[in-house]
Amino acid sequence: MADIKARIAKRVAKELKDGDVVNLGIGLPTMVPQFIPEDVVVTLHSENGFTGLDAMAAEDKIDTDIIDSGGNYVTVLPRVNYFDTATSFGIIRGHHLDATVLGAMQVAENGDLANWIIPGKKVAGMGGAMDLVVGAKEVIIAMTHTQKGNHKILEKCTLPLTAEKCVNLIVTEMGVMKVTDEGLVVTELHPDFTKEEMQEATGCKLIFSPDLKPMED
Amino acid sequence: MINKVITADEAVAGVKDGMTIMVAGFLGTGSPEVLLAALVRKGVKHLTVIANDGGLAEGQPAVGAGKVSRGVGVLLDHHMVDHIIASHLGVNPRLNEQFADGSLKYTLVPQGTLAEKIRAANYGLGGVLTPTGLGTPMETEKDELGRDKIVMELDGVKYLYERPLHADYALCRASICDRFGNFVCSKATKNYNYVMAGAADKVLVATERLVEIGEIDPDTFAVSGVMVDDIVEGEPKWQI
Numbered sequence: 001m002a003d004i005k006a007r008i009a010k011r012v013a014k015e016l017k018d019g020d021v022v023n024l025g026i027g028l029p030t031m032v033p034q035f036i037p038e039d040v041v042v043t044l045h046s047e048n049g050f051t052g053l054d055a056m057a058a059e060d061k062i063d064t065d066i067i068d069s070g071g072n073y074v075t076v077l078p079r080v081n082y083f084d085t086a087t088s089f090g091i092i093r094g095h096h097l098d099a100t101v102l103g104a105m106q107v108a109e110n111g112d113l114a115n116w117i118i119p120g121k122k123v124a125g126m127g128g129a130m131d132l133v134v135g136a137k138e139v140i141i142a143m144t145h146t147q148k149g150n151h152k153i154l155e156k157c158t159l160p161l162t163a164e165k166c167v168n169l170i171v172t173e174m175g176v177m178k179v180t181d182e183g184l185v186v187t188e189l190h191p192d193f194t195k196e197e198m199q200e201a202t203g204c205k206l207i208f209s210p211d212l213k214p215m216e217d
Numbered sequence: 218m219i220n221k222v223i224t225a226d227e228a229v230a231g232v233k234d235g236m237t238i239m240v241a242g243f244l245g246t247g248s249p250e251v252l253l254a255a256l257v258r259k260g261v262k263h264l265t266v267i268a269n270d271g272g273l274a275e276g277q278p279a280v281g282a283g284k285v286s287r288g289v290g291v292l293l294d295h296h297m298v299d300h301i302i303a304s305h306l307g308v309n310p311r312l313n314e315q316f317a318d319g320s321l322k323y324t325l326v327p328q329g330t331l332a333e334k335i336r337a338a339n340y341g342l343g344g345v346l347t348p349t350g351l352g353t354p355m356e357t358e359k360d361e362l363g364r365d366k367i368v369m370e371l372d373g374v375k376y377l378y379e380r381p382l383h384a385d386y387a388l389c390r391a392s393i394c395d396r397f398g399n400f401v402c403s404k405a406t407k408n409y410n411y412v413m414a415g416a417a418d419k420v421l422v423a424t425e426r427l428v429e430i431g432e433i434d435p436d437t438f439a440v441s442g443v444m445v446d447d448i449v450e451g452e453p454k455w456q457i
Contacts, residue, residue: 047328048244048246048408049243049405049407049408050404050405064454064455064456065246065392066404066405069243071244071308082407084332084407084409084412085328085331085332085408085409085412086332086333086411088329089328089332089333092329093329093347093348093349112352117354123307123313123316123323123325124305124307125270125303125304125307125325126304126305126327126328127305127327127328128304130327130329130330130349130350131328131330131349134348134349134351135329160353160354161353162353163349163350163351163352164351164353
């Protein structure tokens with residue numbers, strides 16, 4: 001499982017370009033920075049109020065005035081800028097974020113996303129997720145392809161949406177899928193899987209690109 | 218000049234049962250703990266609270282062991298809240314306990330929309346138009362006062378119309394505040410403090426450090442003291 005998550009995070013890291021400002025969701029997306037090459041300088045946005053997030057703070061480096069959006073004490077880079085919530089979400093909604101990387105419960109072939117609520121379960125709330133997927137220029141979903149054998153990539157989401165038609169790219173342990181007007185186009189397939197296996201694990205029709213490439217570990 | 222510096226108990230003296238109060242902070246960071254403690258001493262009930270989240274319960278900070286609840290968590294511990302209007306309710310376990318026993322109801326608002334609804338009230342606007350929430354339950358569910366949401370199409374683009382969100386009291390926290398009420402918040406403690414200061418009939422600011430007028434460069438301050446009614450000293454720097 002750890003290998004699968006690292007594979008996904010590593011592949012997502014390749015999508016990020018020098019100079020990008022990026023917001024990472026909790027969980028798997030937080031593994032992405034360790035795979036960004038040194039010559040690609042990415043600035044991380046923390047929606048509770050700053051750009052220039054560095055890393056989790058060691059116990060002796062904690063400044064209690066600096067938490068990230070998960071409530072963790074973190075360190076920041078010299079280019080940090082702190083702002084209030086209205087400014088933070090102005091950055092998000094105003095298309096000033098180059099990308100956001102998030103997990104998902106369900107994604108539909110048209111790019112609809114559901115990642116914030118399961119009716120009947122404990123109430124959590126969307127936090128900044130609805131703004132992030134509407135505002136970021138590129139919405140990348142980093143997730144395992146299925147959940148306990150159940151399809152997560154579907155013709156239509158059954159859970160309440162986070163936003164309509166917002167997802168641009170899906171990266172799973174099986175491969176990389178682009179959301180297009182024609183449907184989901186698989187651009188990379190991991191050598192551990194066949195096209196048939198990937199299709200079997202998907203709840204909508206996949207279009208395998210004529211330039212299909214192997215997904216790297 | 219009017220003296221705005223009073224005690225925490227004096228500052229919350231006018232808060233009554235059933236009022237709507239907004240509390241700045243993000244998971245407790247940037248929340249005015251001395252004002253929340255004064256509200257607990259006063260023992261008001263049936264509050265409607267506008268905040269990002271439910272703060273933290275005892276033992277909850279991600280790093281270090283929290284000895285006490287923080288932010289809105291303090292009010293939840295004492296069952297002082299009937300309705301919470303917030304963007305995230307998954308962290309403090311008191312929330313789901315009180316939803317389950319029926320003593321607390323909630324209205325969820327996306328974080329960016331919440332900030333703008335508060336800002337609209339603060340800045341005298343009739344609301345905001347946002348693409349956030351279209352095609353989701355935010356479009357079909359009622360708002361915090363049970364009103365239908367309105368979708369507007371302007372120049373071919375769809376938006377949700379979101380109304381202003383105003384409170385009886387706003388509880389804010391400053392790192393440095395002068396006697397006029399001009400204040401600034403350190404680093405990631407800004408969050409809702411700069412947005413809420415002005416969005417309520419009464420704005421209370423608890424400050425870590427109180428300075429005399431002219432004592433430090435006025436350019437240090439981010440928020441005008443015009444927005445602030447009362448100032449309370451003695452807000453602690455959070456210790457873990």
